[in-house]
Amino acid sequence: MSDVIKQYLVKDEPYYRPVADEVALYEAAYSVRMPMMLKGPTGCGKTRFVEYMAWKLGKPLITVACNEDMTASDLVGRFLLDAQGTHWQDGPLTTAARHGAICYLDEVVEARQDTTVVIHPLTDNRRVLPLEKKGELVNAHPDFQLVISYNPGYQSLMKDLKQSTKQRFGALDFNYPESKIETEIVSHETEVDPATAGKLVSIAERARNLKGHGLDEGISTRMLIYAGNLIAKGVNVHAACRMALVRPITDDPDMRDALDAAVVTFFEK
Amino acid sequence: MSDVIKQYLVKDEPYYRPVADEVALYEAAYSVRMPMMLKGPTGCGKTRFVEYMAWKLGKPLITVACNEDMTASDLVGRFLLDAQGTHWQDGPLTTAARHGAICYLDEVVEARQDTTVVIHPLTDNRRVLPLEKKGELVNAHPDFQLVISYNPGYQSLMKDLKQSTKQRFGALDFNYPESKIETEIVSHETEVDPATAGKLVSIAERARNLKGHGLDEGISTRMLIYAGNLIAKGVNVHAACRMALVRPITDDPDMRDALDAAVVTFFEK
């Protein structure tokens, strides 16, 4: 393996609690190098899953957080000036394609079209990346795979992936794990006891039911872990929930009251 | 042939299954170097066709995936700085025009106008490319031909080719192949048996009928090949279809149910 990408190897096994057959399906997809799209709400574990799969497959992982001001050059690379003139610097996508990493484009729908279109020749049977500015045609390394994430509840009319992009990917759905599994995750990731973890999960489930009824998004697994961490540090459970679960997601006084009341309910049981 | 473009020769015969007289028509168009426009939905084989023709004609093929942030300089070239000052770097269109390749501008309608207009002098009887920034007038090589692709179901009011651009091209229509041919293609490209391939094609045809009735695009031939690849790797047919055919194109629960039901129907027969 090239030294350039050894730093991107996931060294320790990330904690990932499978919820269905997603690990096997991903392995099959990787075996045919099918580009993959991970769909699901924010904070439900997509990033963790891809880290886990990269570790399991023993492949380096290069992650790029996409945004609307990112240009194709940010992905592909650019000429830089030095004392000897200009030299070409590979971008993260080119590094992954050339040396054989998994390239994970997080929230790809945020990117401008030139970012999105640049991946097309890497996602059909050609598996090439033309570096037009350099006049080079990079043939993807056999280990290279492209993965993108996508939050379906998110995209507006203005911002959606083009059909000709979507059709280039296999898709896996993700969601918050079911109650028992999520409790297991929260107590594994923090130092709170399973009973407390279970109560946090119950609060989250109540909030998720309010999605679309005054909340834009529910409380994610990641937020539960934040709350658990504070509780483990000795912070009062009500203060911890207020700070980590309620205040971040809503400024509406009624909604805050409803969520604060849920905290009281579950932690007085 | 110039060394610069030898890397763009298509080395192995790409698999292409003709559906009508498109190969002969393209050869005639090439013989008079008529610029060509390939029209049709995403994933129906336009890119494969042009690769096949390039291989058949023995000409190098330079492909550019167009996008709305691409500038004329990305096509034509630019000055780069090095230790000796600036030097000119030909862009892909200039390389093709100067050395005699087929230049394929994929989804040209996505490009900005300056990209589109820059091709005008190459598409009438002058066959020249003025490099205004360099003060050079490139006379196209006798082998040079320009090809663009275009998805007619796609363009909005905001984005369409100008009439003065359209009129510079001969046009060939493409569509998904008819059932028998598409089955042949799917079983050729994957390792599934013709019966399974036929079922996949039937699912795709049902989905294509839903285009405009809840689906933006149908299931493409490329997606069928993805599904076939997964099945050949031992993935359960339902899981393979869910992952490769249904999840990528819709997030609507009713539509997903309808398509999942179609999968069940065909694979239980």
Place this chain on the structure above:
Amino acid sequence: MSDVIKQYLVKDEPYYRPVADEVALYEAAYSVRMPMMLKGPTGCGKTRFVEYMAWKLGKPLITVACNEDMTASDLVGRFLLDAQGTHWQDGPLTTAARHGAICYLDEVVEARQDTTVVIHPLTDNRRVLPLEKKGELVNAHPDFQLVISYNPGYQSLMKDLKQSTKQRFGALDFNYPESKIETEIVSHETEVDPATAGKLVSIAERARNLKGHGLDEGISTRMLIYAGNLIAKGVNVHAACRMALVRPITDDPDMRDALDAAVVTFFEK
């Protein structure tokens, strides 16, 4: 004549078939160096006319295809960096003005205002071009003339030439030539016999009558020449017309049927 612009001399007499007194009027306009505006639909011969006149007057011709992303610097010139620092590179307009060529700005209405306004001082009695970035005032060479083209059916509310620009030009109207002349042109430019050429012209005339009734533009003379070329190569007339005349200008099924029917009608007579 300066070496710089000798490459822009039109070496061979371009084929141009006059339709009225446009050649004499242009010569008079050139004799007083009146800036000229050539008005007419796409593909009717404006570019060919200006090439013919340049050849007839023995003056070099520098053509610029205007577009909305072109800047004033693309016309006027810019500083480039080399090993000795920066040096000034004349743009095409400056080259024409300094050395005495005819400068033809094709589809000038597409350009941004700074491109358009930059020509003002060259179009009144001052005949100067201020290179503000260089601090130089170029006095136009006595042979210099400015010509622009303009498609009146084209401009939207958003894009039109300013009155203060229009008033700086004399104007000549162009249109598709009348039937007999156009037949002569098509058979001259291709190798089809006059009868076939005449049928192609009849199809074009039918399509031009549909302009505004479902077609944005009619079929141009250039398209007829494409069709003729294919027929001369042995392509079936129906296939040639479909590919070169009908498919490029419309995707509407009814309109395609109507035009295909016209092809059948004329070629069965």
Place this chain on the structure above:
Amino acid sequence: MSDVIKQYLVKDEPYYRPVADEVALYEAAYSVRMPMMLKGPTGCGKTRFVEYMAWKLGKPLITVACNEDMTASDLVGRFLLDAQGTHWQDGPLTTAARHGAICYLDEVVEARQDTTVVIHPLTDNRRVLPLEKKGELVNAHPDFQLVISYNPGYQSLMKDLKQSTKQRFGALDFNYPESKIETEIVSHETEVDPATAGKLVSIAERARNLKGHGLDEGISTRMLIYAGNLIAKGVNVHAACRMALVRPITDDPDMRDALDAAVVTFFEK
């Protein structure tokens, strides 16, 4: 006088035919260095007037055609790179302020706000120009004066001078000259006899009455001179008027008929 601006001296007396007391008023304005705004329709002689006044006062004249893509740096100057590093290059406004020329900003309303605001400190009693990028405060030369032109029939809601800009200028109104004077001008500038010149003026007056009734602008004095020039070259009067007066300003068939009829009427008398 500095060598830098000697090239901007108006060498020969420009032909200018005064219509009222505008020459005396301008001289008074210049004597107190009051910034001036010349108001009036396109092609009525504002540019010629300022050239005449510059000649009469013996001051160099630096003219800038403003446009919406012009930046403040285009007026004020910028750093350029050369072999010794960067050096500052004065823009036209700075050149005029530093060395004492009249600076004429033509159609200033087209410019972006940064261009417009940059002139403020030159138009009140401070008479300074801060070169912020260079860290220099240029005190205007005693001979410096700023003049702008402005077409009141032109500005849209989107584009108008700010009140805080307008209030910094004295204003002079311009219009097309009255019939007798305009005839005198046309015969002076071309070689047509006064009778022909008078007929051209009559046609223009008829067109000017149509302004707002189907024409955006009338026929300007400059256009009459173009027509006269063609007639003097032997072009038929009807062809000359069609080419120089009618075709440039309208594509509306009824309006063209009306104006062509006016030409016939006056030239058959």
Place this chain on the structure above:
Amino acid sequence: MSDVIKQYLVKDEPYYRPVADEVALYEAAYSVRMPMMLKGPTGCGKTRFVEYMAWKLGKPLITVACNEDMTASDLVGRFLLDAQGTHWQDGPLTTAARHGAICYLDEVVEARQDTTVVIHPLTDNRRVLPLEKKGELVNAHPDFQLVISYNPGYQSLMKDLKQSTKQRFGALDFNYPESKIETEIVSHETEVDPATAGKLVSIAERARNLKGHGLDEGISTRMLIYAGNLIAKGVNVHAACRMALVRPITDDPDMRDALDAAVVTFFEK
């Protein structure tokens, strides 16, 4: 501690008057390095609080005032050119992450998305900052913490933090302190006596009740300190209140009268 960030240590204890358990909660959050979001109206003490906490924790504080024209490079860093070619210059976020400071992004909602998204990998369990342009993956220093401020009454439909950003932060609410505490603050920060400070606080409270009824924002604690400073310098209380409290926040004559009357009322008691 690295020399680079020693200059960002808060040398003297900033005056901060706690209003509830916010100091303890912040310490718990810092102990688990939870990213924090400080919510509250303008001028209520969020910036002072974070300075106080940085001092209390003995950590350097790097503050960035966000704005809509700030790019990701402004946060992360960029290549600069020097005599030896280019060298990389860390931006403030990178400096904080690399060397272990608290990074405070003030009014983060004003920033463009690329600024906002760039912080994501620093706010989950990875705690990394990918410098894509440099090809380096910065692992955050153990002391690093990210803090953002956010004014909930402020954000429009166009500008709000994405849910996937909000969910990465614990949140603390801030508001103007209650009457007694605010009086204590104003007399501590200025040299006015508690009675005068109390009157200033009463005026502010009246103005805060008018928020949403003609005032966009109430009078902040900071404005009271300005008024107190002027009074301590001997300025008449009415003039001081007019200048520091009323004139800055409203131009509406009725609202000014109402606020001026409140000043009279309280200072005549």
Place this chain on the structure above:
Amino acid sequence: MSDVIKQYLVKDEPYYRPVADEVALYEAAYSVRMPMMLKGPTGCGKTRFVEYMAWKLGKPLITVACNEDMTASDLVGRFLLDAQGTHWQDGPLTTAARHGAICYLDEVVEARQDTTVVIHPLTDNRRVLPLEKKGELVNAHPDFQLVISYNPGYQSLMKDLKQSTKQRFGALDFNYPESKIETEIVSHETEVDPATAGKLVSIAERARNLKGHGLDEGISTRMLIYAGNLIAKGVNVHAACRMALVRPITDDPDMRDALDAAVVTFFEK
């Protein structure tokens, strides 16, 4: 005092006629270095006031005319390239903060948000200016003060200062001076006698009453001085008023008649 800013000292006492206690209030504000906002219509003397105060306090004054295309770098500074590589060039705000000048941002509401937000850390008790691109934190010189001007009748919905900016400034209202004082000013600044000056003031007052009833702004004191200057040079009073008072502010024929009539009325008395 640093040599860099000595050039910004106001050498001669500017003529300023106080209208109330504004001089004393400003001195108090400066003594506590309170940032100041000068509010009032265009041309009423805000700029002159700040020049007078700078002279009176013996501090250098750096004035920046803000505009919507000005960037934060225009205020703060940037890296420039020279033979030794890049060097940093302080912008006007940094020069003022570093060396202790009064920095006057004229019409700050025109600036983009990044310009506006950049001043925040200079306007609270930190009094620092972070040069993020340079990685330097400038502590403001004890003599530094920030002053901005603001025309309340001006700002649209699109363009207004943010509340979090407004609250950082004390505010002083300005308006056209009352009749007697303005007469005194006009005769002091021109060489006309007090009677003529008084008539000019009466005309201005009439025009100011028309503000909002057909005029966007009234006639400013500066315009009266222009008119007086012309009259002192011997220009006829009616011509002088037309040129300096009426024509610059309106193109509406009725409004011009009304104002011209006012001129006649007052100068025939």
